[in-house]
Amino acid sequence: MTQLEYPYQDAFNRQLADRSMAAATRDEYTATLKDFFKYLENFNPTYQRDHRVNQLQTADVQQYMAMLVDSRQIQNQTYNKILSHLNIYFKFLFSHNWTPYLPTLDLKSKPKQAAQPINYRWVDHLSDLLANPRLHYYTRLTLLLISQGYPVQVFLKPDFTDKLTTTDWSADAQKFLAEFRQFITPLQDRFQCGDWFLKQRSAADPHLTLPGLHKYLKPDEAVVAFALSPTVLYQGYLVNYLRRHPQKTDREVIATLHLEPDSIDYYRRLAQRAD
Numbered sequence: 001m002t003q004l005e006y007p008y009q010d011a012f013n014r015q016l017a018d019r020s021m022a023a024a025t026r027d028e029y030t031a032t033l034k035d036f037f038k039y040l041e042n043f044n045p046t047y048q049r050d051h052r053v054n055q056l057q058t059a060d061v062q063q064y065m066a067m068l069v070d071s072r073q074i075q076n077q078t079y080n081k082i083l084s085h086l087n088i089y090f091k092f093l094f095s096h097n098w099t100p101y102l103p104t105l106d107l108k109s110k111p112k113q114a115a116q117p118i119n120y121r122w123v124d125h126l127s128d129l130l131a132n133p134r135l136h137y138y139t140r141l142t143l144l145l146i147s148q149g150y151p152v153q154v155f156l157k158p159d160f161t162d163k164l165t166t167t168d169w170s171a172d173a174q175k176f177l178a179e180f181r182q183f184i185t186p187l188q189d190r191f192q193c194g195d196w197f198l199k200q201r202s203a204a205d206p207h208l209t210l211p212g213l214h215k216y217l218k219p220d221e222a223v224v225a226f227a228l229s230p231t232v233l234y235q236g237y238l239v240n241y242l243r244r245h246p247q248k249t250d251r252e253v254i255a256t257l258h259l260e261p262d263s264i265d266y267y268r269r270l271a272q273r274a275d
Contacts, residue, residue, distance in 0.1 A: 029089070119233075123236065131172065
């Protein structure tokens, strides 16, 4: 039996599937809810007491959303998307009498911000970034994997490296990976786990979470002088690719980058607007 990653996951996933929602969108819901409950598990006394979702109220969700703004410095668009995910989830629970509360009911979305320019040039400086010893290994590995087209929700999954082929990567990438393996091998031995993103302290689950990864990325922003949010980096990678391959058809780009068909126009517009 598959272990649930958040309460009522199977039932909620069935509802999302019944709505003919794209797999990538369902994955976004899963990522949001996993992160939300992981945060509650670590920092919220209400949830820590008995792990009962039917006890969560507005203040508990507010605490999480405030953390996203203050610690991760998410943009308003991301804030609104996450709030929408949580709102739909709690409405689902409420409709099945699994909670007497709608803790998102009084939370308001944030106004739309002016579009920030996408940093797509970081990809062109990858060699220098990989060679920079001031950047943590996990920061450099994040940059490398995104530059190969892997979004964060993919490369943080357990067993990601099992099917990963790196032999055709650049010499600079190979040099970094050789150094990285010296760093990660003791952790892999300690946890008896071959994955790359591992916690540096003993834990029942050794895998680094997205909030855990942010703790390495955030301080390194002062070194590189640009945002290291994996989502923003991935957008920059996509824009960089489209600017370098303007002749490729939509079908070719979708196949190469594993994009949802309905997102290609959005990224082409970003690429056209990039300065």
